[in-house]
Amino acid sequence: MSQPIVIEKHKSRFKELARAAIPGGGNLDLCLTCSSCVNGCPASGISDMDPRKFLRMVLLGLDEEVVQTPWIWWCSMCQRCKRACPMGVDIGALVFMARQQWSRENTPKGIQKSCDLHLEFGNSTGIHREDWVSLCAELVEETRQQEEDWKDLPAPMDKKGAAYYLNQNAKEPTVEPEEMIPLWKILHEVGIDWTYSSERWDAVNYCMFSGDDRDWETVVRRQAEIVNDLGCKTLINTE
Amino acid sequence: MDPSWNREDLKVTCQDPCNLVRKGLGDSVADDLRFVIKQVVGEENFVDMWPNKSNNYCCCCCCGGGYLQSGFVEKRRAFGRIKFDQIQATGADIVVTPCHNCRSQIEDLCQVYGGGYRTTHLWSLIVKAMTRKSK
Structure with missing residues (x-):
């Protein structure tokens, strides 16, 4: 045999x-x-x-x-x-x-850069805190002034105890900020008590793609801490 | 919701984001997505893509890949060619892309391969049909 x-x-x-x-x-x-x-x-x-x-x-x-x-x-x-x-x-x-198994240096640069920016600035396109806050304030103010029906539109920032925490893909404030306004309108019309945070507000996490579990976890934990500190019960992930 | 804004009977299809549907909440959330779109654009104006829901094709944005950020432009567009053909086969004027990264990729495919559609966030479309109780 x-x-x-x-x-x-x-x-x-x-x-x-x-x-x-x-x-x-x-x-x-x-x-x-x-x-x-x-x-x-x-x-x-x-x-x-x-x-x-x-x-x-x-x-x-x-x-x-x-x-x-x-x-x-x-x-x-x-x-x-x-x-x-x-x-x-x-x-x-x-x-x-x-x-x-790939080293940080060999990971495709675009992915690693987005992840690094997220770790450094709290969002993947590197928007500074004050720019994010003033952008939202300006957008909502313009809408209130220009649209009669939306004089009372809110875009709350760091509102303690809001029921819902809203994050936002950093691409939106970066490339098409006006696209955030319809979302605010819907939330307002259905009576949702929500808030953004001035820091760590990004909805994406490129560290998830780079293959480094610690970076991935860091990004998630940091946002979770913000949500807990604000006392929000539910996170709405917009991405 | 009042779909009468869609006077031209624009045909609408949607991309099921892999992370949300196949890797996330499954067919039930894909059904919810279709319910909302039909309310917004008129039931008869929704055209489904094939394959769809949990069996959809990744457009190759990012559903786990980070492709858009990775810099492999030629590869990304080759990957997305199948999705582009599936979209074109629906004859849709508008593709609802509930994920921003899907949107960037599907928009890019349209420009590169000469498609006849536009893309939109879901929320931007909802506002078009939203009637206000308080007003």
């Missing part, structure tokens, strides 16, 4: 790391190579890579290639592959783990 082929033990650090880190082990070994993930993935074919190839690379223990391929920055971790997979293999989580 023939014997199975014996392959010299090949220690894959990445695979073991992933198995331990992904809830339920990520089902990695259950891949049927059916390619449902490939067919449903918008990043398939970009630079001749796809989710199945990436998973096979992990399972074959090609650690070096896994943590070096820039494809992990072209996959958006949208998890459509996991949804399509009959075995529920979590390829998005693997991609995230591969991102975690």
Whole structure:
């Protein structure tokens, strides 16, 4: 009787790391190579890579290639592959783990810069506190003056005890500040007692994409502290 | 809500943000999104994209990728091509993009590939149809 082929033990650090880190082990070994993930993935074919190839690379223990391929920055971790997979293999989580292996210096600059600005200024586009406060004040004042129906429109800042805390994607005050006004109008009309904060008010968190869990957590915790200090019961995340 | 502002019967579709729907609250929030849009633009003016809800295609903005910030412009646009074709197939005049990053990407795809649609925040559209009890 023939014997199975014996392959010299090949220690894959990445695979073991992933198995331990992904809830339920990520089902990695259950891949049927059916390619449902490939067919449903918008990043398939970009630079001749796809989710199945990436998973096979992990399972074959090609650690070096896994943590070096820039494809992990072209996959958006949208998890459509996991949804399509009959075995529920979590390829998005693997991609995230591969991102975690990249040093801060090599992480795509735009993502890292947005994260760094967030850590330094409390928002991802680096708006200074006084600019944010005066922008909101000016916008609401203009609206009150120009629109008869909205003379009583509020845009509260640091209002202690407001029922709802509202954050805002920093892109809006940066590139299209007037787009915040309709949101204020809706909240006012339905009688919501809300507030912004003058600091750490951003709704996005690019540190979530850079692969550094500590930065990600720092951003979330800092905003949570603000919400608690204001005594708001509910956070409305606008992004 | 009064959809009569939509006198030209503009056709409207929507992007289901991956973080909100597939990775977040699931099909129920996608149904809520459609309910609101139909109230705002008139039921007959809503055209759904395919595939949609939890099975939607990522437009590749940012749903976990940070693509818009990452600088890989050519790759990002190649990724978004499928989404662009899906939007064009609806024939919609307006795409509701409840996520700002989806909006930036879908707007960019429209300009690059020569689309015939505009994008909007959900809240900007709601205000158009909002009738005020207090006035």
